[in-house]
Amino acid sequence: MRARRAAFMRIAGCSAGLGLLSLVTGSPVAAAESDSPARAIVVDAGHGGIDGGACGAGIVEKTVTLDVAGRVAHALAADGWQVRMTREGDTDVSRLYESNLPTRHKRDLQNRLDFVRITRAVGVISIHVNSSTNSRDRGPLVFYDVHSEPGRQLAQGVQNALNGVAGSTQRAVGRRNLFLIRHAPCPAILVELGFLTNASDAARLKDPHYLQRAALAMADAASHALQMAAIPPPYQRHAEAVDWVKPSFGTFDKIRVQ
Numbered sequence: 644m645r646a647r648r649a650a651f652m653r654i655a656g657c658s659a660g661l662g663l664l665s666l667v668t669g670s671p672v673a674a675a676e677s678d679s680p681a682r683a684i685v686v687d688a689g690h691g692g693i694d695g696g697a698c699g700a701g702i703v704e705k706t707v708t709l710d711v712a713g714r715v716a717h718a719l720a721a722d723g724w725q726v727r728m729t730r731e732g733d734t735d736v737s738r739l740y741e742s743n744l745p746t747r748h749k750r751d752l753q754n755r756l757d758f759v760r761i762t763r764a765v766g767v768i769s770i771h772v773n774s775s776t777n778s779r780d781r782g783p784l785v786f787y788d789v790h791s792e793p794g795r796q797l798a799q800g801v802q803n804a805l806n807g808v809a810g811s812t813q814r815a816v817g818r819r820n821l822f823l824i825r826h827a828p829c830p831a832i833l834v835e836l837g838f839l840t841n842a843s844d845a846a847r848l849k850d851p852h853y854l855q856r857a858a859l860a861m862a863d864a865a866s867h868a869l870q871m872a873a874i875p876p877p878y879q880r881h882a883e884a885v886d887w888v889k890p891s892f893g894t895f896d897k898i899r900v901q
């Protein structure tokens with residue numbers, strides 16, 4: 644997604660030409676629907692398949708998000724959490740579940756949200772790469788739903804951890820217009836790892852050692868925050884969601900998660 648001070652910009656060719664769409668099959672969906680762990684964290688790799696996300700400086704967002712999501716998932720699993728990834732390959736999440744929603748973008752967001760609900764997750768970490776028309780914009784940014792205090796705590800913990808790795812001083816940012824983290828029935832954050840439009844950030848986004856350090860820092864901070872935060876019992880929260888009505892996209896029509 645584009646997080647701040649930047650107009651929508653999609654570089655032609657970045658999101659297409661990646662071959663036939665492939666249905667997401669196998670372990671992510673099967674795992675989500677066959678068991679519902681009480682301590683699952685959803686790690687959401689942004690974009691995928693036909694949707695490359697932002698690109699530039701030799702970086703394609705969907706590739707970086709999948710790389711880092713895997714590192715975060717591995718670290719969380721090592722810390723004892725059940726981990727569910729919305730995608731484990733270069734797949735199109737808009738085709739994860741059947742949906743009548745009219746656009747691929749809406750189906751993508753809805754499917755990620757449905758995945759969170761089905762897995763009964765106690766936390767969501769959605770991973771993205773930022774871009775801006777201002778090449779001086781740099782550093783990691785973590786977003787949370789402005790009405791969620793557990794979400795804010797999770798976001799600030801992860802922001803602090805990323806600041807430590809990146810040498811930045813940002814604060815987590817509260818928003819109301821990010822579909823997944825707004826509607827997730829548990830603390831949820833959207834992590835922008837850095838700006839591919841900034842030379843320093845771009846170099847880091849291509850450095851596996853930096854990505855590993857960032858992933859470990861995120862996982863440690865998320866694990867700590869989700870253990871420490873006053874999280875409502877997941878089954879209580881999800882019991883309320885049995886008759887869950889899919890949220891309207893009316894106010895989100897102009898939202899582009901990039």
Ligand SMILES: [Zn+2]
Pocket residue numbers: 644645689690696697704770771772900901
């Ligand atoms: Zn994105």
